Amino acid sequence: MANYSMTINENQMNLLIDAYKAFEKESSNQYIAFSAYKNGLTIHAYKSGKMVIQGDYQEELKRIKQLLGVKQYAAIGSDEVGTGDLFGPVIVCSAYVSLDDIAFLESLGVKDSKAMTDTQISKIGPVLANRLIHSILILNPEKYNELIRKGYNMNKIKAYLHNQGIIKTSEKLKDKVPVILDQFCEPQIYYNYLKTEKLIYRDIDFYTKAESVHIAVAAASIIARYAFLAKMQQYSKFIGYNLLKGAGSEVDKQLIEIYRARGYKGLVPITKLNFKNLIKNNIEIPKKN
Numbered sequence: 001m002a003n004y005s006m007t008i009n010e011n012q013m014n015l016l017i018d019a020y021k022a023f024e025k026e027s028s029n030q031y032i033a034f035s036a037y038k039n040g041l042t043i044h045a046y047k048s049g050k051m052v053i054q055g056d057y058q059e060e061l062k063r064i065k066q067l068l069g070v071k072q073y074a075a076i077g078s079d080e081v082g083t084g085d086l087f088g089p090v091i092v093c094s095a096y097v098s099l100d101d102i103a104f105l106e107s108l109g110v111k112d113s114k115a116m117t118d119t120q121i122s123k124i125g126p127v128l129a130n131r132l133i134h135s136i137l138i139l140n141p142e143k144y145n146e147l148i149r150k151g152y153n154m155n156k157i158k159a160y161l162h163n164q165g166i167i168k169t170s171e172k173l174k175d176k177v178p179v180i181l182d183q184f185c186e187p188q189i190y191y192n193y194l195k196t197e198k199l200i201y202r203d204i205d206f207y208t209k210a211e212s213v214h215i216a217v218a219a220a221s222i223i224a225r226y227a228f229l230a231k232m233q234q235y236s237k238f239i240g241y242n243l244l245k246g247a248g249s250e251v252d253k254q255l256i257e258i259y260r261a262r263g264y265k266g267l268v269p270i271t272k273l274n275f276k277n278l279i280k281n282n283i284e285i286p287k288k289n
Contacts, residue, residue, distance in 0.1 A: 003054045004061055005111060007212035012068040013045055019067055050212075058107055074098045075178045076169050077216025078162050081113065081224045083154055086251050086275045087243045088232045090144055090157060093224035094165035095134035096173060097216035104131070110218050112211040113225040125226025128219050135168035136227050137161045141271055148274045155185045159193040166201045179203060180217055182210035235270045243270065247277055256281055 008016065013033065020036035020043060027035040027044070034045040041055040043064075053061060065072070078094035097105065108124055116124075128134075139147075139161060147157055166179055183206040185193075194200045211218040236243045241258055244251045255277055258266055264286060267273070273285055 003052055004057050004106060004109065005050055005052045005212070006070075007049050007209065008045070008051050008068060009049065013049070013051075015068055016043075016045055016051065016064070058103070061106060072099055072102055073178065073214075075180055075214045075216045076166060076173075077210070077214055077218070077220045078166055078169075078179070078181050079113075079211070079217050079221035079224055080158055080161065081221065081228045083158065084247060085228075085245050086247045086255065086272055086277050087141075087270050088228060088235055088245075089141060090139040090161065091224045091228050091231070092137045092139075092158070092161035092165045093134055093220040093227070094162070094169040094179075095128070095132045095216055095220040095223055096169055096177065097132060097214070097219055101132065102215060105215050105219055110215055110222060112218050113221040116222070116225075118229055121222060121225045121229060125222055125229075129223050129226065132219060132223070133169060133172050134220065134223055135165045135172075136223065137165050137168075138227065138231065140269075141273075142269060145268075145273045148272075155189070156193040158184055159190050160197070163194050163197060163199075163201055166204070167199055170201065176203075178205055178214075180205050180207060180210050180214045182206075182217060183208050239266065239270055247275055252277055252281055255283070259283055 017034045020038065023036040023038040025035045025037040025042070031046050031048065032044050033047045036043045038060070041053060041057060041060050044052045046052070053064070074097060076094055076096050078092065080090060080092045082088055082090040108127065110124065110128070113121060139157065144157065152160070162181060170176070170179070179201065181204050187206050190206070191200065191202065207213045211221060232243055232245065239258065239262070241254065244254050264283070278285065
């Protein structure tokens with residue numbers, strides 16, 4: 001069943017409840033503040049401030065957004081993937097979504113890539129990549145490890161990539177539009193990471209859960225995830241193992257298996273070597289002379 005989610009504030013929650021009171025439906029879910037059923041649609045308003053519409057939601061969503069005073073606007077969204085994965089690259093995508101794109105993306109069910117399966121990503125990712133103006137930056141593990149040796153941490157790497165991606169995408173547009181970034185550190189720290197860069201894009205709106213602020217961020221996360229999956233397939237073919245995502249216990253097992261079969265040199269092209277998985281599994285990084 002198709003579904004769409006968005007974050008609403010307390011005032012918007014009250015407006016929603018008043019408007020759909022006649023369609024109220026009881027729910028035993030302790031996390032749900034209000035539920036309604038209307039013309040085949042189910043609407044849940046969660047105590048956390050999240051609203052979810054299930055069913056053929058496009059027309060009803062338009063009415064709800066108008067009711068809640070949600071303004072539509074064009075924007076660039078930027079997001080990253082791969083930062084929590086031992087194997088594979090870090091990928092950043094910044095994507096421009098116009099007013100004309102919004103309804104189309106909503107019809108596809110575009111949402112944060114972390115809430116989607118790989119199958120869904122593989123289906124929607126190329127559609128978004130073909131339609132939207134965007135920029136992708138791919139930092140392979142060897143380049144990542146080089147930056148770590150130079151003193152970069154993960155947040156500095158992300159700031160470096162986002163800055164480049166946002167500049168590249170904004171240069172493709174005629175007009176300036178808002179730029180929205182999921183806040184992974186305080187803005188002051190973000191810009192401090194970039195103090196040695198020649199070009200810094202400074203007009204950025206930072207939000208936690210930015211994918212719920214503008215669909216451009218969710219679209220960027222899907223394109224980035226699609227590129228990440230493609231790269232993981234390439235690395236898997238190269239190393240001869242179906243590389244696992246994440247950094248959990250199953251990844252530990254695969255790390256040990258690859259290390260025993262290929263040695264440390266086999267890990268270098270595919271692995272973020274500063275992850276604790278290596279220390280935890282007693283894999284020592286050779287010291288350079």
